[in-house]
Amino acid sequence: MNKYSIAIHGGAGTIRRETLTPEQEKSYLSALEEALDAGYKILEKNGTALDAVEAAVVSLENCPLFNAGKGSVFTADGKHEMDAAVMDGRHMTAGAVAGVAGVRNPIVLARAVMENSEHVLLSGKGAEEFARTLNLPFESEDYFYNAYRYEQWQQVKGEATTLLDHSEKKFGTVGAVALDQSGNLAAATSTGGMTNKRYGRIGDTPLIGCGTWADNRCAISCTGHGEYFIRAVAAYDIACLMKYKGCTLAEACRIVVQETLKQSGGEGGLVAVDQAGNVVLEFNSEGMYRGSIDAGGKKNVAIYRQ
Amino acid sequence: MNKYSIAIHGGAGTIRRETLTPEQEKSYLSALEEALDAGYKILEKNGTALDAVEAAVVSLENCPLFNAGKGSVFTADGKHEMDAAVMDGRHMTAGAVAGVAGVRNPIVLARAVMENSEHVLLSGKGAEEFARTLNLPFESEDYFYNAYRYEQWQQVKGEATTLLDHSEKKFGTVGAVALDQSGNLAAATSTGGMTNKRYGRIGDTPLIGCGTWADNRCAISCTGHGEYFIRAVAAYDIACLMKYKGCTLAEACRIVVQETLKQSGGEGGLVAVDQAGNVVLEFNSEGMYRGSIDAGGKKNVAIYRQ
Numbered sequence: 001m002n003k004y005s006i007a008i009h010g011g012a013g014t015i016r017r018e019t020l021t022p023e024q025e026k027s028y029l030s031a032l033e034e035a036l037d038a039g040y041k042i043l044e045k046n047g048t049a050l051d052a053v054e055a056a057v058v059s060l061e062n063c064p065l066f067n068a069g070k071g072s073v074f075t076a077d078g079k080h081e082m083d084a085a086v087m088d089g090r091h092m093t094a095g096a097v098a099g100v101a102g103v104r105n106p107i108v109l110a111r112a113v114m115e116n117s118e119h120v121l122l123s124g125k126g127a128e129e130f131a132r133t134l135n136l137p138f139e140s141e142d143y144f145y146n147a148y149r150y151e152q153w154q155q156v157k158g159e160a161t162t163l164l165d166h167s168e169k170k171f172g173t174v175g176a177v178a179l180d181q182s183g184n185l186a187a188a189t190s191t192g193g194m195t196n197k198r199y200g201r202i203g204d205t206p207l208i209g210c211g212t213w214a215d216n217r218c219a220i221s222c223t224g225h226g227e228y229f230i231r232a233v234a235a236y237d238i239a240c241l242m243k244y245k246g247c248t249l250a251e252a253c254r255i256v257v258q259e260t261l262k263q264s265g266g267e268g269g270l271v272a273v274d275q276a277g278n279v280v281l282e283f284n285s286e287g288m289y290r291g292s293i294d295a296g297g298k299k300n301v302a303i304y305r306q
Numbered sequence: 307m308n309k310y311s312i313a314i315h316g317g318a319g320t321i322r323r324e325t326l327t328p329e330q331e332k333s334y335l336s337a338l339e340e341a342l343d344a345g346y347k348i349l350e351k352n353g354t355a356l357d358a359v360e361a362a363v364v365s366l367e368n369c370p371l372f373n374a375g376k377g378s379v380f381t382a383d384g385k386h387e388m389d390a391a392v393m394d395g396r397h398m399t400a401g402a403v404a405g406v407a408g409v410r411n412p413i414v415l416a417r418a419v420m421e422n423s424e425h426v427l428l429s430g431k432g433a434e435e436f437a438r439t440l441n442l443p444f445e446s447e448d449y450f451y452n453a454y455r456y457e458q459w460q461q462v463k464g465e466a467t468t469l470l471d472h473s474e475k476k477f478g479t480v481g482a483v484a485l486d487q488s489g490n491l492a493a494a495t496s497t498g499g500m501t502n503k504r505y506g507r508i509g510d511t512p513l514i515g516c517g518t519w520a521d522n523r524c525a526i527s528c529t530g531h532g533e534y535f536i537r538a539v540a541a542y543d544i545a546c547l548m549k550y551k552g553c554t555l556a557e558a559c560r561i562v563v564q565e566t567l568k569q570s571g572g573e574g575g576l577v578a579v580d581q582a583g584n585v586v587l588e589f590n591s592e593g594m595y596r597g598s599i600d601a602g603g604k605k606n607v608a609i610y611r612q
Contacts, residue, residue: 120537200431
């Protein structure tokens with residue numbers, strides 16, 4: 001057995017075999033595999049879990065298929081407001097950004113907040129100003145334009161409705177968790193939020209303990225209907241079930257996703273890894289874009305419930 | 307014994323007897339008493355814990371002595387950006403706002419987010435736009451102007467330094483927790499953040515599980531160096547120590563404030579109440595503006611460590 005592993009997700013929700021063409025299915029699986037490989041390559045070379053989750057999330061942010069970075073959905077104002085968070089289990093340090101526009105890779109900015117500021121969470125124009133002081137890459141509106149996302153927005157524009165990524169319920173978020181050869185864990189999550197969102201809504205993604213958590217016991221990245229994950233403090237609840245109640249990672253993930261969240265109506269899922277390298281991909285929705293390379297080196301990518 | 311109780315805080319930090327004149331001390335104590343009474347009056351008349359914590363926090367927000375609402379500190383841009391959160395333990399619903407300007411009572415807006423939106427956390431101009439749709443009261447810059455706060459800002463303006471409320475370390479936040487006669491709990495927290503803060507920094511106050519938490523087991527409102535409270539998921543950690551480890555409220559508060567936070571360098575404190583009406587006011591700083599009326603009806607207001 002290796003002493004390292006990685007798991008990623010690209011969103012959860014009403015994803016059925018009949019809703020994707022074989023070509024679409026293939027595109028998603030190959031994008032997931034590419035992101036997994038980007039992270040795993042770092043772990044193999046004795047790199048850090050932090051670098052691995054950042055690389056995997058950057059890969060997903062750069063892919064137009066997922067609702068994060070380049071593929072972010074449109075807000076009610078026709079803009080793209082993105083959220084991201086990263087946590088380093090080794091030092092229990094964290095960085096996050098909420099409601100940022102134009103930043104090419106929000107996860108890179110979240111890491112910069114962790115490493116180059118005295119703060120954990122920066123928001124809006126202020127966070128963009130911070131990104132500029134570090135010369136992080138920005139992109140024009142063209143970069144974030146996507147005909148499919150635009151069409152999604154046109155369908156609900158002017159209405160009070162927000163859409164959870166796709167027209168059927170789908171929670172677009174990307175994320176990664178990893179254990180490295182030094183025994184350290186990390187988690188990273190990034191999202192473009194809800195189509196047609198208004199009022200500067202912030203979901204669970206950039207909230208430490210809700211959508212993202214890492215200590216050196218477990219690392220968790222969530223995707224789902226954010227408001228439910230916030231009220232459940234979903235990611236940190238898993239850590240508490242392990243440290244205070246003695247649950248295994250698998251038990252803790254099952255309790256939070258299949259009991260706590262499901263009972264409250266909170267649809268979605270998460271990926272998690274523990275210090276032994278065990279990987280858990282748990283969801284209560286019909287599907288979740290997901291992948292992992294476990295401590296045995298076995299690679300798996302999937303979309304539907306099997 | 308009554309079946310209801312309330313506790314409030316007005317910030318923690320380096321507050322020593324020699325730093326306050328007897329007149330200042332008297333002003334603080336009477337403002338704390340006024341806020342306590344505003345909440346307790348509601349509990350006595352069989353009102354809800356939610357109404358009680360809102361009334362207590364509104365009273366503290368309207369008092370220029372505390373760093374919240376009217377008394378909020380200046381940001382690096384010479385503005386006032388306020389954060390607030392409320393959680394209703396009865397339904398485990400929550401509402402919060404981050405980085406709002408001009409809103410007279412951010413805690414009232416946080417409650418409106420909980421009751422009148424599908425979201426938990428709204429931010430910046432978007433949150434203000436939401437407040438305007440509900441005709442919530444706004445105030446001009448004059449209302450928030452305060453010579454003392456202005457002087458604090460002038461001392462550090464143009465520097466990269468942020469100040470934790472006062473020039474000596476003091477964490478300006480206000481908050482309240484309560485148990486009502488129906489056995490329901492609620493928590494509310496509000497702040498003007500850090501003097502000279504930049505980059506749209508968001509602290510622990512509006513983050514559910516970090517600065518604010520309520521279920522019907524316990525309700526918690528924190529004040530302190532926000533970044534440490536975020537990384538510790540401080541408020542929800544207390545709930546988890548109780549539900550998963552069987553700690554009493556007092557034990558859980560001591561562990562989080564005197565061990566977890568103190569060991570990481572996280573200065574501050576919190577007020578908490580459990581479903582039996584036990585009240586805990588715990589802090590690891592030199593002082594905390596605080597007050598409570600316990601289930602025996604005994605009123606207490608204090609500033610320094612006794």
